[in-house]
Amino acid sequence: MLHDYKREMFFDEMLDERGAVRPHYEQFSRLFSCLSPEEFDSKRQALDLAFLRQGVTFNVYGDSAGTEKIFPFDLLPRIIPAKEWAFLERGLIQRITALNLFLHDIYHEQKILKDGVIPPFYVLSGRHFRREFVGFNVPRDIYIHICGTDLIRGADGQYMVLEDNGRCPSGVSYVLENRRAMKRSFPGMFEGVGVRPVEDYPRELLRMLEYIAPAGVSDPTVVLLTPGPYNSAYFEHTYLARQMGIEIVEGRDLVVRDARVFMRTTKGLKAVHVIYRRVDDDFLDPTVFRRDSMLGVPGLVNAYRSGNVSLSNSIGTGIADDKVMYYFVPRMIKYYLDQEPLIPNVPTYLASEEADLKYILENLERLVVKAANESGGYGMLMGPKATRAEIEAFREKIIEDPRNYIAQPMISLSRHPTHIEGGVFEGRHVDLRPYIIYGEKTVIVPGGLTRVALRKGSLVVNSSQGGGSKDTWVLYGDE
């Protein structure tokens, strides 16, 4: 099916420089080529319908007509050989370990600042640095319990970390649903190829949540706190709650009395011990953070500070998500672990460093500029694809508030054969978001979410901006 496929200048996940199928794709390729274009097409249509029927959808903000969309799914899986995955796993564990040590440090002794490894200004000026929590001990000393780290590969195929999502990373439900869908469509293939399962995620997640319960609670009640059915990730919230067999609650279901959290049930109030919150810090508690938050629970932070309820992720992890802090992660690894980073960062320039700023302003049309505290592909300038006016607008913003901007060279992300239409396949750019659970031990679901930029030439993989996804197969072996 790939005979007209053009690999072009990019690193292709499936084909090597000579256009031959890479060894870890060979078995899949053999099985897949037995499929006629018609068979493929009918499987694809059946899948789209199934997703819609099951309500595997995300809500689009600012779009009242078609507010629910399915996250487009491409049937060609991204395949990772065992050795490569083992390396990535080591790299990711190294990174999350350093990030948690960093968070403990800046909320306690601040040694890394005192030793001059990171200029204190950057941490203390971070929008998501919660100074109210300096000196506060979080349960089990873990800050980021769930992390979704975005990985990309450049032209030479080397993996790099693009960003760490240490607040409430979403998307893991698609990993699980995509796998289910693939198994239904190609039952025979999994046996033949040898793919590691992903279905353990909800159990591992629950295990971690129970692990961080307040001291002395032997049979903790765990709940998932959602902003509600209009949140773009609501499907995922219900999905995970159902898989874990825990209650999904909204802010109005919870009430705080004597610094303890309860949920309102038909039989009265029932104590809650661990909250897997999918609500940002700012909206958690209107008595502490945003007063206008209707999603939050008044008194929740006080209960948390009193040690009567645990939150996952902890409050204040947003500082590690700050794109300026990203720049310093390799230094954190060196400082706390005395190791070289296994997976490197993308080369990054800080607008508040004089030399870097000069370079950024002189090379705007060649760089990608990102706001330090935005996510989802918003607040970004793609220099090579921007208009003159867009570049100038960003130039002003950067000069006005350099602390809030970083710049990176445009990375031509690796590509993967992707179905376009009528049995035609073209290369589309992909990234990879593995999900890391950091509890008693660190667990990473084999693979993660492969996001694909479905628009031709586009490098933006976010679901809100025309991205789709693929199933990600980590093999038991290397071929």
Place this chain on the structure above:
Amino acid sequence: MLSRVANSLYWMARYIERAENIARIVDVNLQLLLDLRDLDEKRVAEHWLPIVQATGDEEQFFQRHAQATAQAVTEFLVFQLENPNSIVTSICQARENARMVRDQITVELWEELNRLYWFVRTPQALAVWKESPSDFFQQIKASSMQIMGLTYATLIRNEGWWFTQAGKLIERGDKTSRILDLRFHTLPERGLPKSVSETDALAWSAILRSCSAWDAYKSLRGAEVNPRLVAEFLLLNADFPRSVRFCVNELNRALRHISGVSEGRFCNEAEKLAGRLVAELQFTTIEEVFDQGLHIYLDQLQGKFNRIGDALFQAYIFQKFSNIEDEIMVQQEEQQQQELRKISLF
């Protein structure tokens, strides 16, 4: 169970039942029109207006339509999103409530409800409806039946299940009483009508069919159709699953499953009212109902259903401190108290 979840399950079931009932009413009455002779504008309006009134939205209707024609009424009752009780609105509401409690219902149930939702939201639904309204209604009814079957076959019998039952039964009892009231203008205010014309008989059989009661009625009463027998059957029959008495009995049972309080006692207003209504329907004759006036009786009955619904909400769903501003005040006071206690320790 979370109060909000109980509330959503209750309304999910109510809205599904509502959609199905409206589908039956419109379907049967469209077919009935085919049997009527000498139809002029006035008679058509006489036919449709009570149906609009029965669903309780007369004002809404006349805001958008000048006259109660078949076209206007059916469109209003089936598709109009502005009508809070149209079939499509009800299905949207049912699905919205189901979405809020997806972790509490089964995949099978959710998928069927979601399928129904996407069916009525697509242009295809309008096409089916234009081609053959009765096929359209058939699909709605079949899907509602399937959802009901799935709730029976897949939902665990916990508190949540009894909330779905309560929602369904209140809605069903209420709708049966409204359907029974459709021809009230052909009856004297009090007492039984002197005679029943052929056209009236047709209309009263349509009432039976709107409640899916035709076959059950026939097996009990034979071919004779008159207001007294129909009303007795739909109000007081103890065994027909859509009669008011049957619904109230089952509703009472569901309420007692929720609280665990046995028959003959009550622990909240909803149980008290439901228990009282059970007794009333058990020890009432249809003659007494007609002496009082069927329309008046049914009107009061609907009021009782409303009060049971409100009381149920008060007992299990509504709780104090739902206002977030008040809650913030409470928290601030509590935290100040804590601080004071700490200070006084030193």
